[in-house]
Amino acid sequence: MMTDKVGTVIEKVKNVTDKVGIYIHVPFCRSKCYYCDFCSECGTNKDTVDAYVDAACREIDAVAASVRETRGGARLPVADTVYFGGGTPTLLDPEQFERLILAVRRNFGVAEGAEITAEANPKTADREKLAAMRRAGINRLSIGMQSTHDGELRALGRIHNFADFERIFADAREVGFDNISADLMYGIPEQTEESFCESVRRLAAMDPEHISSYCLTVEEGTNFYRRRDSLNLPDEDEVASMYRKMSNILSENGYNKYEISNFAKVGRASRHNLKYWEYDDYIGIGVAAHSFFGGVRSSHSRDIEGYIRGENIIDDTQKIEGDEAVSEYVMLAMRLSRGVDIAKFKANFGLDFYEKFGGKIAKFSPEFIEKNEKNCRFTSEGMFVSNYILSEMLEF
Numbered sequence: 001m002m003t004d005k006v007g008t009v010i011e012k013v014k015n016v017t018d019k020v021g022i023y024i025h026v027p028f029c030r031s032k033c034y035y036c037d038f039c040s041e042c043g044t045n046k047d048t049v050d051a052y053v054d055a056a057c058r059e060i061d062a063v064a065a066s067v068r069e070t071r072g073g074a075r076l077p078v079a080d081t082v083y084f085g086g087g088t089p090t091l092l093d094p095e096q097f098e099r100l101i102l103a104v105r106r107n108f109g110v111a112e113g114a115e116i117t118a119e120a121n122p123k124t125a126d127r128e129k130l131a132a133m134r135r136a137g138i139n140r141l142s143i144g145m146q147s148t149h150d151g152e153l154r155a156l157g158r159i160h161n162f163a164d165f166e167r168i169f170a171d172a173r174e175v176g177f178d179n180i181s182a183d184l185m186y187g188i189p190e191q192t193e194e195s196f197c198e199s200v201r202r203l204a205a206m207d208p209e210h211i212s213s214y215c216l217t218v219e220e221g222t223n224f225y226r227r228r229d230s231l232n233l234p235d236e237d238e239v240a241s242m243y244r245k246m247s248n249i250l251s252e253n254g255y256n257k258y259e260i261s262n263f264a265k266v267g268r269a270s271r272h273n274l275k276y277w278e279y280d281d282y283i284g285i286g287v288a289a290h291s292f293f294g295g296v297r298s299s300h301s302r303d304i305e306g307y308i309r310g311e312n313i314i315d316d317t318q319k320i321e322g323d324e325a326v327s328e329y330v331m332l333a334m335r336l337s338r339g340v341d342i343a344k345f346k347a348n349f350g351l352d353f354y355e356k357f358g359g360k361i362a363k364f365s366p367e368f369i370e371k372n373e374k375n376c377r378f379t380s381e382g383m384f385v386s387n388y389i390l391s392e393m394l395e396f
């Protein structure tokens with residue numbers, strides 16, 4: 001059943017490339033944060049987690065078999081990034097990480113120097129586990145810090161406090177992680193510009209290689225949504241000002257904003273996440289995971305029990321082509337500070353970017369959009385009005 005379903009997706013692959021990113025979704029958490037609408041369940045027993053890991057290994061085998069068949073038995077693309085996202089991947093045992101990495105290795109191979117990331121919750125990994133994760137091959141951590149203020153963390157329903165983050169960060173350094181990302185959230189109930197800037201400064205002083213920022217959105221079905229009328233959220237202007245201040249503080253501290261919400265020290269941009277924005281191939285494994293492979297987008301269902309049984313795995317598949325592909329490409333690439341790579345655009349679509357969009361771009365001041373023969377990108381001011389400019393360029 002699984003092979004057939006996955007095969008249906010892969011059957012449509014046309015332009016198979018030699019490198020691929022593998023995303024593995026781990027849909028388990030200790031408890032649900034108040035703002036979270038990600039696919040995760042809480043209080044799952046160990047046997048179910050283990051059965052899920054087995055199912056994910058089987059899916060990796062099945063996807064690889066389908067790709068191999070499509071290529072007439074030729075070599076598979078090599079995984080140059082592997083990303084464990086969630087949920088809370090650090091709820092897995094090191095042995096479960098190992099099994100999943102082994103499944104990727106035996107099917108696709110893992111490129112030398114590949115970036116292998118695991119998202120980590122500060123409360124769910126001690127030094128021993130971190131050391132074992134490193135031995136399993138994980139070489140990058142993405143830690144969900146969110147804030148340095150315990151009151152804000154409590155307001156979000158996070159299970160950890162700032163001291164837990166300081167501990168996991170120190171332990172991770174101690175066992176050899178030299179590539180660490182931390183998440184920062186703004187727009188939190190009761191948060192002020194001052195408290196947010198303090199979080200940004202304290203985090204920057206700890207010197208992680210990478211920082212991802214998220215603006216809180218209140219999603220339907222969450223605890224926050226049910227309490228939405230009584231939440232004291234910063235208003236739109238305050239949130240915009242927080243973003244501006246964060247960008248300045250991080251820039252002063254040597255972080256380069258390489259994407260609207262992501263900041264990195266030189267050479268430390270997330271290679272896996274860049275695949276999303278650069279329209280490169282990635283294969284998603286596990287519930288709620290998404291794939292983009294050979295021009296086909298597919299998404300998994302959120303049914304954990306069904307996934308373990310090998311049923312109801314993929315719930316949507318769509319070939320992206322023509323104007324839709326061009327629009328997607330531009331929308332994703334313009335999130336990056338380097339913007340659209342003109343040569344790559346031509347190689348992908350056989351079109352001259354400025355012939356297609358030059359007229360529309362000319363309507364906007366160079367204060368917002370910069371163009372030369374190599375790239376077309378938003379200026380830092382342009383990033384603030386990017387939604388409007390893109391909707392004009394792409395005629396939403």
Ligand code: SF4
Nearest residue numbers: 029032033036086087
């Ligand atoms: S730890 Fe992450 S995935 Fe889990 S409930 Fe909190 S926000 Fe959601």
